[in-house]
Amino acid sequence: xxxxxxxxxxxxxxxxxxxxxxxxxxxxxxxxxxxxxxxxxxxxxxxxxxxxxxxxxxxxxxxxxxxxxxxxxxxxxxxxxxxxxxxxxxxxxxxxxxxxxxxxxxxxxxxxxxxxxxxxxxxxxxxxxxxxxxxxxxxxxxxxxxxxxxxxxxxxxxxxxxxxxxxxxxxxxxxxxxxxxxxxxxxxxxxxxxxxxxxxxxxxxxxxxxxxxxxxxxxxxxxxxxxxxxxxxxxxxxxxxxxxxxxxxxxxxxxxxxxxxxxxxxxxxxxxxxxxxxxxxxxxxxxxxxxxxxxxxxxxxxxxxxxxxxxxxxxxxxxxxxxxxxxxxxxxxxxxxxxxxxxxxxxxxxxxxxxxxxxxxxxxxxxxxxxxxxxxxxx
Amino acid sequence: xxxxxxxxxxxxxxxxxxxxxxxxxxxxxxxxxxxxxxxxxxxxxxxxxxxxxxxxxxxxxxxxxxxxxxxxxxxxxxxxxxxxxxxxxxxxxxxxxxxxxxxxxxxxxxxxxxxxxxxxxxxxxxxxxxxxxxxxxxxxxxxxxxxxxxxxxxxxxxxxxxxxxxxxxxxxxxxxxxxxxxxxxxxxxxxxxxxxxxxxxxxxxxxxxxxxxxxxxxxxxxxxxxxxxxxxxxxxxxxxxxxxxxxxxxxxxxxxxxxxxxxxxxxxxxxxxxxxxxxxxxxxxxxx
Ligand SMILES: Nc1ncnc2c1ncn2[C@@H]1O[C@H](COP(=O)(O)OP(=O)(O)OP(=O)(O)O)[C@@H](O)[C@H]1O
Ligand SMILES: [Mg+2]
Numbered sequence: 001x002x003x004x005x006x007x008x009x010x011x012x013x014x015x016x017x018x019x020x021x022x023x024x025x026x027x028x029x030x031x032x033x034x035x036x037x038x039x040x041x042x043x044x045x046x047x048x049x050x051x052x053x054x055x056x057x058x059x060x061x062x063x064x065x066x067x068x069x070x071x072x073x074x075x076x077x078x079x080x081x082x083x084x085x086x087x088x089x090x091x092x093x094x095x096x097x098x099x100x101x102x103x104x105x106x107x108x109x110x111x112x113x114x115x116x117x118x119x120x121x122x123x124x125x126x127x128x129x130x131x132x133x134x135x136x137x138x139x140x141x142x143x144x145x146x147x148x149x150x151x152x153x154x155x156x157x158x159x160x161x162x163x164x165x166x167x168x169x170x171x172x173x174x175x176x177x178x179x180x181x182x183x184x185x186x187x188x189x190x191x192x193x194x195x196x197x198x199x200x201x202x203x204x205x206x207x208x209x210x211x212x213x214x215x216x217x218x219x220x221x222x223x224x225x226x227x228x229x230x231x232x233x234x235x236x237x238x239x240x241x242x243x244x245x246x247x248x249x250x251x252x253x254x255x256x257x258x259x260x261x262x263x264x265x266x267x268x269x270x271x272x273x274x275x276x277x278x279x280x281x282x283x284x285x286x287x288x289x290x291x292x293x294x295x296x297x298x299x300x301x302x303x304x305x306x307x308x309x310x311x312x313x314x315x316x317x318x319x320x321x322x323x324x325x326x327x328x329x330x331x332x333x334x335x336x337x338x339x340x341x342x343x344x345x346x347x348x349x350x351x352x353x354x355x356x357x358x359x360x361x362x363x364x365x366x367x368x369x370x371x372x373x374x375x376x377x378x379x
Numbered sequence: 380x381x382x383x384x385x386x387x388x389x390x391x392x393x394x395x396x397x398x399x400x401x402x403x404x405x406x407x408x409x410x411x412x413x414x415x416x417x418x419x420x421x422x423x424x425x426x427x428x429x430x431x432x433x434x435x436x437x438x439x440x441x442x443x444x445x446x447x448x449x450x451x452x453x454x455x456x457x458x459x460x461x462x463x464x465x466x467x468x469x470x471x472x473x474x475x476x477x478x479x480x481x482x483x484x485x486x487x488x489x490x491x492x493x494x495x496x497x498x499x500x501x502x503x504x505x506x507x508x509x510x511x512x513x514x515x516x517x518x519x520x521x522x523x524x525x526x527x528x529x530x531x532x533x534x535x536x537x538x539x540x541x542x543x544x545x546x547x548x549x550x551x552x553x554x555x556x557x558x559x560x561x562x563x564x565x566x567x568x569x570x571x572x573x574x575x576x577x578x579x580x581x582x583x584x585x586x587x588x589x590x591x592x593x594x595x596x597x598x599x600x601x602x603x604x605x606x607x608x609x610x611x612x613x614x615x616x617x618x619x620x621x622x623x624x625x626x627x628x629x630x631x632x633x634x635x636x637x638x639x640x641x642x643x644x645x646x647x648x649x650x651x652x653x654x655x656x657x658x659x660x661x662x663x664x665x666x667x
Contacts, residue, residue: 052562073568085559089581099567146567 009058035197036207077154078147256315277344283320292337429636450637486549508543
């Protein structure tokens with residue numbers, strides 16, 4: 001039995017349904033990240049778990065107890081809000097200690113616990129300040145202090161880092177993970193930042209349009225996205241999604257340049273129309289005329305650690321990661337050769353992941369990449 | 380040393396360029412001074428007249444030749460002035476306190492509770508604001524009479540224990556109070572009562588202070604309702620006291636001005652001490 005279990009959860013605002021029957025379970029002590037585009041219902045889900053939002057239908061259980069009608073304060077969870085939601089008129093100590101005050105914890109114990117929380121978060125020197133006199137990162141820490149002081153079994157974070165600058169965000173990301181390791185309470189974090197999602201999660205829940213697209217570890221979700229949506233949403237630069245068709249001979253061809261073979265020996269029946277997914281790092285950028293997709297480099301982005309070539313194809317765009325020492329320049333004509341073992345195929349209509357694309361080479365890694373470029377000579 | 384002084388001198392912000400040119404500023408200031416004088420003059424004249432002896436009461440000189448406090452002594456003897464001032468203070472303070480309290484409670488309900496018909500109820504409250512005193516005067520009078528409260532201070536307070544203005548202003552400021560903070564307090568285990576008094580009210584201090592000043596001044600200056608209700612000078616308020624110096628046999632200008640000065644003194648004091656709050660509260664009420 002999961003620590004948090006959600007069964008057929010629905011939410012409607014008036015006639016508009018925003019959550020369409022979610023089923024989920026969070027294990028005790030795990031760090032779950034819910035990720036999805038803006039408006040997909042992440043906050044709504046989190047707020048329903050917290051008890052701040054009414055449940056239209058379905059069931060939420062925490063620690064084996066159905067909490068549909070339990071007051072937020074009695075669900076054993078603490079929430080950290082996007083805008084920190086600190087009490088402006090109270091000092092840092094007052095803010096952190098407020099839940100204990102409400103719970104009628106005696107003053108001495110309260111002060112002791114506030115001090116402990118402040119120590120964990122490095123707030124000891126700021127206990128007498130008011131929120132207005134703190135930086136964004138410090139405010140965030142106070143909000144976390146207010147959450148941990150109650151010693152909840154479940155932490156809920158709604159985009160806790162989105163108001164911080166890039167550097168602070170990275171630092172707080174690590175601090176939140178450390179805190180989680182130290183307290184080992186179940187944590188659920190909502191974000192629309194995929195880097196945050198990939199780096200923080202034990203388990204990732206990808207949502208879109210009020211539905212769950214995929215649940216899994218970050219590496220699983222990255223390696224085997226369950227749908228074209230997940231494929232395009234996670235990973236930077238984003239996965240290339242190209243319309244493609246399996247022809248009568250069972251050969252996979254991109255619709256934009258059907259004269260080139262991309263792969264043969266497929267598990268997919270002839271005539272399948274699909275969306276082909278290729279991650280930018282799974283394209284080998286070869287000199288023009290070497291097979292694969294013909295392309296012209298339009299723009300090169302230097303991200304420091306890697307360089308990304310945005311290429312113009314006969315009927316669209318694709319991006320590919322360039323090796324550091326690559327001599328490719330903007331304007332160069334190249335061939336983009338996909339790694340057959342790492343192709344993703346999705347149903348053109350539903351977007352659902354199809355069976356593995358290639359049989360041959362499915363187990364082969366990049367070692368065979370040289371052989372590949374021969375295999376895909378121009379048709 | 381010279382250069383040091385020059386570098387140390389604070390750099391003057393170049394506001395001039397944005398604001399009016401020198402000549403315009405001069406004219407503007409002159410105009411504002413003139414307007415201020417026009418506004419202040421009646422108050423000044425009231426004080427000056429109150430210090431004039433009876434035979435010089437209609438003197439048009441700007442300064443009293445022989446200032447005396449005779450008028451004050453007479454005013455205090457002729458009507459129970461101290462008693463009336465205390466009464467007025469009690470009524471104003473009580474009305475302020477009760478109206479704030481009812482405004483806070485009702486405002487919270489309107490701002491934070493979703494209940495059937497809340498919009499209609501809010502509209503109804505707003506409508507009562509548009510009903511002039513003259514309309515409710517008679518029914519209120521009959522009610523107070525039936526309660527046997529004619530000629531009591533309680534009757535001066537009773538019709539004012541709730542006001543649409545206070546409720547609407549507070550509901551509005553509670554609506555604009557960040558929802559997340561209220562939700563955080565809910566998560567922390569606060570019930571409605573605790574959230575209202577420990578989280579929301581402390582953060583509305585500015586609004587509440589402005590509103591309190593406004594209510595206090597309005598009540599202090601009220602004339603018509605006390606005039607209807609009070610019979611004996613001992614149970615009366617100071618605005619009624621003033622009227623006692625005006626009679627069909629003639630107006631006793633000196634004592635009237637002395638009493639008026641005493642009546643407006645508390646309000647003037649509030650202005651002096653809480654100037655900025657008073658101005659902002661009138662601005663807020665003007666925005667409604
Ligand atoms: N009180 C409300 N009334 C009506 N619709 C609402 C309400 N709150 C949210 N919605 C709708 O529900 C959907 C989901 O909202 P939600 O806030 O959960 O999105 P989100 O995934 O958290 O997005 P973001 O990343 O922008 O925070 C949105 O389409 C939103 O318009
Ligand atoms: Mg959100």
